Amino acid sequence: MRLEELARGVRVRGVVVDKVVEVIAVTPMGPDSILVVYQAPGERPDHRILLRSDESGLTEEAARIAAFDADxxxxxxxxxxxxxxxxxxxxxxxxxxxxxxxxxxxxxxxxxxxxxxxxxxxxxxxxxxxxx
Known part of the structure:
Protein backbone atom coordinates (compact mmCIF):
# COMPACT_ATOMS: atom_id res chain seq x y z
CA MET A 1 0.00 0.00 0.00
CA ARG A 2 1.33 3.44 -0.91
CA LEU A 3 1.27 6.47 1.39
CA GLU A 4 -0.97 8.30 -1.07
CA GLU A 5 -3.65 5.61 -0.65
CA LEU A 6 -4.08 6.31 3.06
CA ALA A 7 -7.27 8.29 3.64
CA ARG A 8 -9.92 8.84 6.28
CA GLY A 9 -11.87 5.66 7.09
CA VAL A 10 -9.32 3.20 5.64
CA ARG A 11 -8.55 0.24 7.90
CA VAL A 12 -4.87 -0.63 7.70
CA ARG A 13 -2.41 -3.04 9.29
CA GLY A 14 1.21 -2.01 9.78
CA VAL A 15 0.86 1.41 11.37
CA VAL A 16 1.00 -0.21 14.82
CA VAL A 17 2.50 -3.64 15.44
CA ASP A 18 -0.09 -6.47 15.41
CA LYS A 19 -3.12 -4.16 15.23
CA VAL A 20 -5.56 -3.04 12.61
CA VAL A 21 -6.23 0.68 12.94
CA GLU A 22 -8.66 3.06 11.29
CA VAL A 23 -7.22 6.19 9.72
CA ILE A 24 -8.85 9.35 11.08
CA ALA A 25 -6.79 11.97 9.25
CA VAL A 26 -3.77 12.23 6.97
CA THR A 27 -1.52 15.27 6.59
CA PRO A 28 1.28 15.31 3.98
CA MET A 29 4.65 16.25 5.49
CA GLY A 30 6.62 16.24 2.23
CA PRO A 31 7.05 14.00 -0.80
CA ASP A 32 8.13 10.98 1.25
CA SER A 33 6.32 11.33 4.59
CA ILE A 34 2.85 11.82 6.05
CA LEU A 35 1.35 12.36 9.48
CA VAL A 36 -1.35 9.77 10.18
CA VAL A 37 -3.90 10.14 12.97
CA TYR A 38 -5.40 6.72 13.69
CA GLN A 39 -7.43 4.80 16.24
CA ALA A 40 -7.26 1.16 17.20
CA PRO A 41 -10.52 -0.46 18.36
CA GLY A 42 -11.18 0.33 22.02
CA GLU A 43 -8.23 2.71 22.31
CA ARG A 44 -7.66 6.45 22.18
CA PRO A 45 -6.67 8.14 18.93
CA ASP A 46 -2.93 8.44 18.34
CA HIS A 47 -0.63 9.70 15.59
CA ARG A 48 2.53 8.65 13.79
CA ILE A 49 4.71 9.91 10.98
CA LEU A 50 5.03 7.32 8.21
CA LEU A 51 7.91 7.38 5.76
CA ARG A 52 8.16 5.99 2.24
CA SER A 53 10.20 3.12 3.71
CA ASP A 54 7.17 2.10 5.83
CA GLU A 55 5.03 1.39 2.75
CA SER A 56 6.16 -2.23 2.47
CA GLY A 57 4.62 -3.05 5.87
CA LEU A 58 1.23 -1.42 5.19
CA THR A 59 -1.71 -3.55 4.09
CA GLU A 60 -5.33 -2.50 3.76
CA GLU A 61 -7.84 -4.59 5.69
CA ALA A 62 -11.15 -5.24 4.00
CA ALA A 63 -14.29 -4.67 6.01
CA ARG A 64 -15.29 -7.89 7.72
CA ILE A 65 -18.50 -9.39 6.44
CA ALA A 66 -20.55 -11.45 8.86
CA ALA A 67 -20.30 -15.14 8.04
CA PHE A 68 -23.49 -16.21 9.85
CA ASP A 69 -21.86 -19.51 10.75
CA ALA A 70 -21.94 -19.28 14.55
CA ASP A 71 -23.19 -22.08 16.76
Missing part, protein backbone atom coordinates in the same frame (compact mmCIF):
# COMPACT_ATOMS: atom_id res chain seq x y z
CA UNK A 72 -27.00 -21.64 16.97
CA UNK A 73 -27.11 -22.71 20.63
CA UNK A 74 -24.54 -20.07 21.60
CA UNK A 75 -26.36 -17.45 19.54
CA UNK A 76 -29.66 -18.24 21.28
CA UNK A 77 -27.93 -18.02 24.67
CA UNK A 78 -26.42 -14.62 23.83
CA UNK A 79 -29.76 -13.34 22.47
CA UNK A 80 -31.56 -14.49 25.63
CA UNK A 81 -28.96 -12.79 27.84
CA UNK A 82 -29.43 -9.54 25.90
CA UNK A 83 -33.22 -9.86 26.14
CA UNK A 84 -33.06 -10.30 29.92
CA UNK A 85 -30.64 -7.39 30.26
CA UNK A 86 -32.93 -5.09 28.26
CA UNK A 87 -36.04 -6.31 30.09
CA UNK A 88 -34.46 -5.55 33.46
CA UNK A 89 -33.97 -1.93 32.37
CA UNK A 90 -37.69 -1.43 31.82
CA UNK A 91 -39.10 -3.68 34.57
CA UNK A 92 -37.27 -3.42 37.87
CA UNK A 93 -39.14 -6.45 39.23
CA UNK A 94 -38.23 -8.74 36.31
CA UNK A 95 -36.71 -11.33 38.64
CA UNK A 96 -39.97 -11.61 40.57
CA UNK A 97 -42.18 -11.60 37.48
CA UNK A 98 -40.27 -14.31 35.63
CA UNK A 99 -39.55 -16.75 38.45
CA UNK A 100 -41.60 -19.70 39.67
CA UNK A 101 -41.64 -18.24 43.17
CA UNK A 102 -44.62 -16.46 44.64
CA UNK A 103 -43.24 -13.73 46.90
CA UNK A 104 -45.39 -12.40 49.67
CA UNK A 105 -46.14 -8.66 49.89
CA UNK A 106 -43.90 -8.14 52.92
CA UNK A 107 -40.97 -9.74 51.04
CA UNK A 108 -41.41 -7.45 48.03
CA UNK A 109 -41.70 -4.44 50.32
CA UNK A 110 -38.53 -5.44 52.21
CA UNK A 111 -36.43 -5.87 49.06
CA UNK A 112 -37.78 -3.22 46.70
CA UNK A 113 -38.97 -0.73 49.30
CA UNK A 114 -36.02 -0.72 51.70
CA UNK A 115 -32.99 -2.84 50.83
CA UNK A 116 -32.24 -1.89 47.20
CA UNK A 117 -32.32 1.84 47.99
CA UNK A 118 -29.46 1.52 50.50
CA UNK A 119 -25.90 2.10 49.32
CA UNK A 120 -23.69 0.16 49.83
CA UNK A 121 -26.00 -2.84 49.58
CA UNK A 122 -25.04 -5.13 52.47
CA UNK A 123 -27.98 -7.21 53.59
CA UNK A 124 -28.83 -10.83 54.15
CA UNK A 125 -32.52 -11.50 53.71
CA UNK A 126 -33.48 -14.67 55.55
CA UNK A 127 -37.18 -15.47 55.40
CA UNK A 128 -38.42 -18.88 56.43
CA UNK A 129 -42.19 -18.98 55.99
CA UNK A 130 -44.00 -21.34 58.28
CA UNK A 131 -41.21 -21.43 60.85
CA UNK A 132 -43.47 -19.73 63.36
Missing amino acids: PVEFKLAAEALRIQCAAQSDEMIAVNTSDLEPLPHQIEAVYGHMLDKVPLRFVLADDPGAG
